[in-house]
Structures are given as structure tokens and as C-alpha cells.
Amino acid sequence: MGWRNKGTMVTIGGKVWLAVVAAASIGMSVPCSAGYTVGQAQATTPATAQSKPQSKKAPKTPPKSGTSSAGAGKASGSKTKGASGKARAGASGKTSGSKTTGKKGTASRKRHVVSRKPTAQTIRLTSAFKASELLRPMAQQLAATRSAAAYSGVEAYARQHPGEGAAAAYLALGHAAMLDHRYDDAVGSYRQANVSGTALDDYADCLGAQAAIQGGHGADAYGLLDRFAERHPESIFDASAPVLLANAHLQQNDPQGALKVLVPLVDSAQASHVDFRYALARAYQASGDTAHAASIYSRIYAGFPLSVEASQARTQLQAMNTPPTAAERKVHADQLFNAKRYAEAGEEYHSIERDGSGLSVADHDALLIYAAASDMRLKKISRREVEKLPDTKDDSAALKLYLLAELSRNENDQSAHDALIAQMVRDFPTSRWLEEALYSGGNMYLLKHDAQQATYHYALLVKLFPKSLYAPSAHWRAAWMNYRQHNYAEAARLMEEQIQMFGGGIEIPGALYWRGRIYEDEEKNFGQAANYYRALSGSYINSYYAGLARQRLNVLKTQTASVAPAAALSAVHVPVVPELTGELPENEPHLIKARLLANAALNEYIGPEIQASETSSEWGALAQAEIYASYGETTRAIQSMKHSGISFFSLPLDEVPTVYWKLLFPQPYWADLTASSRKNGLDPFLVASLIRQESEFNAGVVSHANAWGLMQLLPSVGKAAAKKQGIKHFDANMLLNPATNLQLGTLNLREVMDRFGGQAEYALAAYNAGDVPVRQWMEVGDYKDIAEFVESIPYSETREYVQAILRNREIYRALYAVQ
Structure with a gap:
């Protein structure tokens, strides 16, 4: 086959x-x-691994504090398992930053949009926008609730505002009716929109045609x-x-x-x-x-x-x-x-095998093993079932060995696991399943704090599969394990290799910082250490490690002699400064239409409409986020900025218009947030940063792990905090009230901080992963400082969570400290 x-x-x-x-x-x-x-x-x-960037990103934290039972923000001291002990321990292997157009390594110029002169089209669109501006809150409520009252309110607006105001209202009604699968009503509303105005007639035609087809009247779509x-x-x-x-x-x-x-x-x-x-x-x-x-x-x-x-x-x-x-x-x-989609994949493998047409015995056997791999991902297969799988002579034999190694890992049978890995290395040295097994094995030993075995697995993966998507994180883990074992010469060599081999990876800021620390602490080469810190601060200016690098530079400023930069620093990527503007082209038709779409609550079309403009690369991210923010969609505004392709954390604050930063780091519920924070002796900027990480300021979110609201509290934690606050008749729905969530969440965070001596890094790790694992990590320690503890957190999600919150706290301070 x-x-x-x-x-x-x-x-x-x-x-x-x-x-x-x-x-x-x-x-x-x-x-x-x-x-x-x-x-x-x-x-x-x-x-x-070579084809799945998203696979085995972790070790994911046990249920996270805001979103899981294991987090200290939810249930302190509970037992947790790191990613079920699966292959989820190393750094994720994502690349940092995103591609943007602009100038390399140069200060950004102040960009001014060259606005078009008003045209008949833009005058008509602007008039339509103004005519429907008061519709926006009603239309947005209709899209969100589709209640009888919301329908009635928009219908009344249509009657009272003939022309373009009515057209936008009828579009909102048609859109809501479509969502409710009332296609005939939708057709009628879109027809009324066409009759009433022309500003969004392409939407009325296309959506009207869609409604007609879905209602079974395709012929009515021909003319549209x-x-x-x-x-x-x-x-x-x-x-x-x-x-x-x-x-x-x-x-x-x-x-x-x-x-x-x-x-x-x-x-x-x-x-x-x-x-x-x-x-x-x-x-x-x-x-x-x-x-x-x-x-x-x-x-x-x-x-x-x-x-x-x-x-x-x-x-x-x-x-x-x-x-x-x-x-x-x-x-x-x-x-x-x-x-x-393991269930579907497994069923398809089984189905092909059952049909059997034209299959050789080897094909048949291979399909059984592939199906078993799907069942393994679904945790639906036993050792006995895997052992009964046929013995083959091709790469499916390596897959069977991989499955057995994973079972041995789950059973904590390290001897059997290592023997299976050795067999794969001997018999299938180029198999993708060996690649998977080595990464999984390295992660297992990382979670067990067995640095020697973790290093062996990670280093062998990089040696045998240097192009693997796991290679950057595996290489960094090997470097870090050597550092933790005080093998500083080998750690330094690997860190320099990291910078040169895997430029642009998310591990590079850490590699730059810790290589600088080796120069500073072990080699006493303060000038070279300063070179590394400056390169880190210059290329990753808003990163967690850049802040630490600037602290080290302040310490070294009286000890540093100038030396030529080390060769590895030539591989450090120079950030691209994008061409962005804080102004919007007010006579751009697609921008005006996007705003008009928000009036009609056709929210899913705002982004595509903006992107249709040839100049949107300079202002589209700003326009989209501002439109979302204009009707209270703070979370969507943050998300649109995050996904804009702009490498914010590599750019100085003053090289990006401030309005971008404030949309990316907003201040909703600020009065309640600051009052609750100060009442509990917390830094409001730390609390804001935590909320941004936990819920992106979505006050109504309930996670799959049953964590509620802004600070993602479990109902049990909320109930305990409410009792301490004298709140009677507590109900979980109270956690969806921003003020209440902040009141109870900041009290809970204060208690977590107190359990860890007020050290934010420990407390944040516990908020995400739970008290028990954090205390275990502290105990295996001998960390020279808190930064070494943070980098040693074995759960990638928790490590990145702590670093992100501390990084973002500094951005909040820079933006709003004077305020």
C-alpha cells in the first residue's frame, strides 16, 4: 500500500x-x-513531531488555578499530576514573535495615514454610520441574547429611523433570525434592508441569498x-x-x-x-x-x-x-x-482494516497498530491489548514499542521504559516514533527531577533528529539541566549553540540571560556578560528576561570593561519595527463599513472587511480592536491585538503608538480592581496582569474546569472567601459579578501570597499549579535566586504563566504608573 x-x-x-x-x-x-x-x-x-507544532507542548500544569481544581487560586494544597506524567515537560518549541513588515533595527518613524479625500461612496457610508450609531447597543444585545425584548427594540428602531438607520436595523434582525434558524424571517428582514438603504447592500444581497437557500428557496437567490x-x-x-x-x-x-x-x-x-x-x-x-x-x-x-x-x-x-x-x-x-481527532482517526483505521479489500497481511497489521495509537491518546487501551498487537518488521513495529514505552512510563516502570527506548535506538534509529519516545522520556525524567536521565533523552533527540520541532525545547532543556548540575562549561557551550542553531525560538531570551549569568557569576567576564544582557534587552525588550537583564546591567555598571561581543551574539535576531500608525484613515471605505457593521452587530465580518483594504497592515489591528472595544468587547479587542502579527514584546513602548498598548493592556473594572487590591495589600498592576492571563477580562467566562469570572475562581474557593467577607447565601453566579469576583479573588490571592512569604513568583506558580507541586519544587531547590526557580518549573504552562504575568505587570506599570 x-x-x-x-x-x-x-x-x-x-x-x-x-x-x-x-x-x-x-x-x-x-x-x-x-x-x-x-x-x-x-x-x-x-x-x-516534525509535522505537529502543537503536539506535546507541555508538561501542562495540573488543572490551573484559574481554571482547575489544582490551582492555589482554587483549591490550595491539592494533589496534582503533571500532564498525567505524559510527554509534556519541556519548553513548547514555539517561535517567539511574529513576522511583520517594517524596518529592521531602526527606530520607528511617526506614521501618518494619508487620508483620502471624501468621495461620494465614503460620504454615503459615513452618513449611514451616523444614522445608525444609536442602534449599536441594541443590535449588540440582540446578537448576544436574541430575546423577545431585544427583537422588539431593534424593530422599533427600524420603524423610527427610516433610511440607512432602518437598513442597519433590518440587517441586525436578519442576522439574528439566521442564528435562530428562522430563514423566512431573515429573508424578509434582508429584503427590507435592501429597500431601506444602500450602504451595506452587498451584505443584504449575500446574506439574503444565504437565508433563501437555507430556507429551501434557492430560486429567490438568483437575482440577489x-x-x-x-x-x-x-x-x-x-x-x-x-x-x-x-x-x-x-x-x-x-x-x-x-x-x-x-x-x-x-x-x-x-x-x-x-x-x-x-x-x-x-x-x-x-x-x-x-x-x-x-x-x-x-x-x-x-x-x-x-x-x-x-x-x-x-x-x-x-x-x-x-x-x-x-x-x-x-x-x-x-x-x-x-x-x-483521535476517535475519528481510530475509527477510520479500524474501518480500513475491517474492510480488508486489497490489504496485505503487513498492511492489516500496521492498521491495527495505528488504531491502537489513537486509542492510546484517548486512554482507551491496556497493556494487554498493546502486547497482543501483531509483531511487524516495518515502522509500525517502532510504533508498537513506543506505545509500550508510554505504558511503562504511565506505570512508573523506568527500567522497562529505558529498555524499550534502547531497543528503538538500536532497531529504528530514524523512526518518528523514537523521536516521540525520546521527548516523552526526557519530559518524564524532568518531572521526576532526574537531570541526568532527562539530559540523556533530550540530547539524543537533538542528535538523531536535529530538525525536529521538539529540537529547540529539547536542546534548551539539556542546556538547563547542565546548568542546574553546575556543569557550567557544558551549559555555556549548549546555550551558545541554542542561540546559533535555533534563532527566533522562545528559548532564546533564557539562553541569552543564563549565558550572561555564567559569564558574570562563574567566569567573572563582566564585559561579555554585559554584552549578552544588552543584546537580550535590545532584541526582546519587553520580555521577562529582558527585565532581569537590565537589573544585572545596573549591578555591573561599575565593574564592566568593554569587550568585543562573543560570536554567538551575531545570531541574535534584530527586531523588525513595523510601520504602524495611531491614526485611522477616516475616509477609507472598508473602515467605515467595518464600523457600520458593528452598528448592525455583524461582528464576524468586521475583521475581513478591514483586511480587504490595501493599507490595513498599517492600521487594521488598531481599527479592529477599537471597534470591538467601542461596544464593550474588551476581551475580543485584546485577542485581536494578540493575533495581529505585531511582535509587541520585542518593541519598545515608544516605538508603537500608545493606543495599541492600551488596547492590549486595558483597565476595565479599574476602580473595583484597585480598591480590592489595595484592601488586600496587593499591587493593582499585578492583579490586572493576572486577570489578563486568566480570563482576558471576560467577566462572564466559566472554564471547562469550572473556574468562574475575572480571576477564575472555583465555586468552592469563592464560597470560602465569601464566608470570610461576611457574604451570606453565596451562589456561584455571584462570581460573574466583576466587583464580587475581584473582592473574593484578591482576598484569595493575598492568602496564597502569605502562604509563600509574599514572594510573587511562588504565589503565581501556586495559583496556576497548586501549592503541593510548588512546595516540592522549592524543596528540591538550592536555587541561587528566584529566577533560577522560575526557569526550573517543570510545567511549561506554569513557567510561561509566571513569566508572562511578571512581564505584563511591568508593562502595566510603564503605561499607567503616573495615573
């Missing part, structure tokens, strides 16, 4: 846009998706979608409207009409999108050209395995008696596995 001996997995990720249209596709209809494609991928083998791009130039729906029109024809049993729409576009960019391909295949199938249809369905099934269309394509292939081949199904199952 050609799959068993492939040792490398390649995943090609599709383009994912910051704002993805959130509309459900029902039946054959396609939502107005602005032409963006999400999640295209291909695969040949399952679960390898015909010559769409000609009637609505520069609309974000120009690329997707033909697919919607084709689906309308297909719903009306008119495949020739669909082909007439789609075939002329087969060489366009839109033709590469899965929704276009699926509609085209359906059209060929319905017209009787099953060979052409089957070819397209097969490509969808293999090339877009995570899409809804892939499942639909398989159904159609079976209906035409041309089902996917075993090899195609195997590729599909591999990609499901890599996407962590």
Missing part, C-alpha cells in the same frame, strides 16, 4: 485569517465567507447573486458569491446552471477553495458526469481531510460506487490523528 515505511510526516497548513466568518452551512448552501479558506492540509503518516461582483465592486463577498449562486442552482435541480457559473472560474484563485470544488463536483455529478465528479471528490477527501466537505465527498463517492481507496483513507485518517 505504500504507507508503512514512510518515516517523515509533512503537514501543509492552510491560511487561517484573524477573523473567520462564523456562520453555519446547512445542506448545500455556503455561508457568505468572504472567500477565505480555513484549514487545508495534507498528510502521509500520523503523529510525528447575479452579476454580484459587477454590482458590488470591492465587496468581500465577490469571490464567494459564485459558489453561493451555484448552490442555489443545485438546490433547484439545475446542475447546468451551476456549471455555467463555476466552469468559467476554474482557473481563478477561488477555484482552489474547498467549497468551490465541492460545488463543482456536485454539479458534475448531478449533470451525469460522474467520472469528473469522482475525481474532484477524491481530491477533496485526500487534500482537505479536516473539512466538512471531506466527509460529504466520501459519502458521494460511495453513492457513485467509487469509494476512496485504502491508501486515500489512510492519508485521511493520518490527518485526523494529527489534528488530535
